[in-house]
């Protein structure tokens with residue numbers, strides 16, 4: 001069994017020696033952003049890099065051409081590093097997946113360098129997980145059984161802060177389409193059935209419902225079709241809503257109440273209603289205290305303080321939530337710069353600055369160190385697994 005402390009220091013050195021290659025990879029992704037399921041160049045660049053570092057790569061897993069699996073080593077435990085890769089339409093890498101993805105690829109390469117020639121058992125698995133912004137990639141991979149032999153999975157994500165524990169809400173996407181009857185809005189209003197009224201009633205009913213919602217729940221929507229001209233009673237109108245909660249049971253109940261708002265609006269206006277759920281439900285994040293502590297150990301080795309922020313604040317949803325329900329998972333944040341928020345151009349631009357590069361290298365090291373801890377300290381992995389089963 002290799003000496004763990006020595007391995008950890010070797011990992012930091014290996015990461016540093018990769019700095020130039022990794023920052024230029026992340027910058028390259030920034031300059032050539034690709035949206036969900038279109039990440040062809042990004043995915044193949046990641047794969048080629050991993051192959052260079054001795055990983056066996058299988059491309060196109062789970063029916064998605066840009067998803068891949070790359071393994072180094074043999075047998076259990078299997079520790080997975082998740083490499084996100086998709087950009088946002090219009091604003092490029094405003095979620096910083098160039099940093100998130102490259103951090104996992106870099107940690108994998110550094111691990112390969114430090115483990116080369118040593119006698120060890122276990123597998124470092126890199127999973128290229130596309131289309132996070134579509135709430136899709138990881139869910140498809142779970143459904144295809146890609147996570148079946150994974151003992152623990154992790155990734156980092158860029159942020160304004162260094163947080164170890166990050167909540168995510170469960171999310172269901174609902175599309176409502178109301179159909180009525182068109183007529184001249186002035187000459188024959190009594191002949192019409194106003195589908196736009198049904199949409200507006202839905203919004204009003206949901207606004208009333210909001211007062212009775214639990215504190216962790218959120219509902220927000222837009223009108224996607226609201227008629228063609230003011231002198232035509234709209235025969236068709238539609239709206240999209242996101243419904244979120246931190247637990248799946250509450251999410252199911254809230255979804256039903258939101259659908260009832262639309263049903264009530266359909267009855268009130270005389271419209272027909274079509275309810276469609278878009279994509280699969282994103283599960284909330286199942287937190288794992290032992291896994292978080294293992295990551296804190298890596299921060300300690302690097303002398304980096306964790307930011308104190310209530311982990312339940314500023315929360316969205318991600319398909320990492322579904323991973324966390326399937327296997328022990330961790331999604332810490334690496335800090336780029338205070339005061340910037342994800343899904344903005346400013347955030348995308350920050351990923352290629354000195355601050356962005358520092359965050360990237362922090363992620364490479366923390367991920368690498370935590371994987372070493374899980375591979376070579378059986379007690380840590382046991383605790384992570386126990387935590388997963390008991391919560």
Ligand SMILES: [Zn+2]
Pocket residue numbers: 095133342343
């Ligand atoms: Zn995002």
Ligand SMILES: [Zn+2]
Pocket residue numbers: 095096097132157
């Ligand atoms: Zn993201």
